[in-house]
Amino acid sequence: DIQMTQSPASLSASLGETVTIECRASEDIYSNLAWYQQKPGNSPQLLIYDANSLADGVPSRFSGSGSGTQYSLKINSLQSEDVASYFCQQYNNYPPWTFGGGTKLELK
Amino acid sequence: VQLVESGGGLVQPGKSLKLSCSASGFTFSSYGMHWIRQAPGKGLDWVAYISSSSGTVYADAVKGRFTISRDNAKNTLYLQLNSLKSEDTAIYYCARGGPLYTYYGYNVFDYWGQGVMVTVSS
Numbered sequence: 001d002i003q004m005t006q007s008p009a010s011l012s013a014s015l016g017e018t019v020t021i022e023c024r025a026s027e028d029i030y031s032n033l034a035w036y037q038q039k040p041g042n043s044p045q046l047l048i049y050d051a052n053s054l055a056d057g058v059p060s061r062f063s064g065s066g067s068g069t070q071y072s073l074k075i076n077s078l079q080s081e082d083v084a085s086y087f088c089q090q091y092n093n094y095p096p097w098t099f100g101g102g103t104k105l106e107l108k
Numbered sequence: 109v110q111l112v113e114s115g116g117g118l119v120q121p122g123k124s125l126k127l128s129c130s131a132s133g134f135t136f137s138s139y140g141m142h143w144i145r146q147a148p149g150k151g152l153d154w155v156a157y158i159s160s161s162s163g164t165v166y167a168d169a170v171k172g173r174f175t176i177s178r179d180n181a182k183n184t185l186y187l188q189l190n191s192l193k194s195e196d197t198a199i200y201y202c203a204r205g206g207p208l209y210t211y212y213g214y215n216v217f218d219y220w221g222q223g224v225m226v227t228v229s230s
Contacts, residue, residue: 050212089152091216097154099154
């Protein structure tokens with residue numbers, strides 16, 4: 001199974017700040033990576049697929065990048081509604097489809 | 109697109125439970141569907157997948173105990189949970205796999221239900 005490791009596990013940032021969340025795969029996943037946002041008390045929602053493509057309706061302040069085993073999610077100009085947990089997920093080698101452990105983003 | 113889970117609850121170890129996920133707003137029969145769970149305060153774990161043609165795959169942790177199925181006439185996805193263990197305690201989400209005309213296809217979970225809680229405890 002491919003292991004997905006996210007860092008940091010938690011993050012505190014100020015409004016308007018730029019935030020970056022990292023995701024590392026245990027082997028090359030060839031950009032077959034998605035990011036999900038889970039707001040408190042809600043179900044996850046798709047943010048990004050194919051490592052860098054925004055899902056429908058996702059604000060342009062979100063962006064994804066990376067290749068090989070290293071990927072990142074960047075949030076420009078942090079808004080209050082971005083407070084959430086973020087999860088990466090690989091779909092290069094499955095089953096199982098595997099997720100990172102998550103990053104909890106809070107406001108400072 | 110709307111996915112609505114039901115059937116959760118408190119169940120004793122070793123017992124069974126059947127979850128349902130009612131789908132609307134899309135052609136259910138054309139999409140692969142997944143179950144994904146989240147233990148309280150923890151991350152996401154993929155559980156099972158059923159293709160549009162009813163092929164199935166399972167996570168090792170539930171293989172032989174859980175059964176995913178679908179009724180396309182009723183636009184409903186199911187998960188039969190047998191021989192439940194305390195470690196199965198989680199919120200269970202149904203999620204739609206992406207459309208097959210995309211590169212990522214069924215491998216990305218593009219819509220999720222609100223989830224249903226399953227608690228396994230004596």
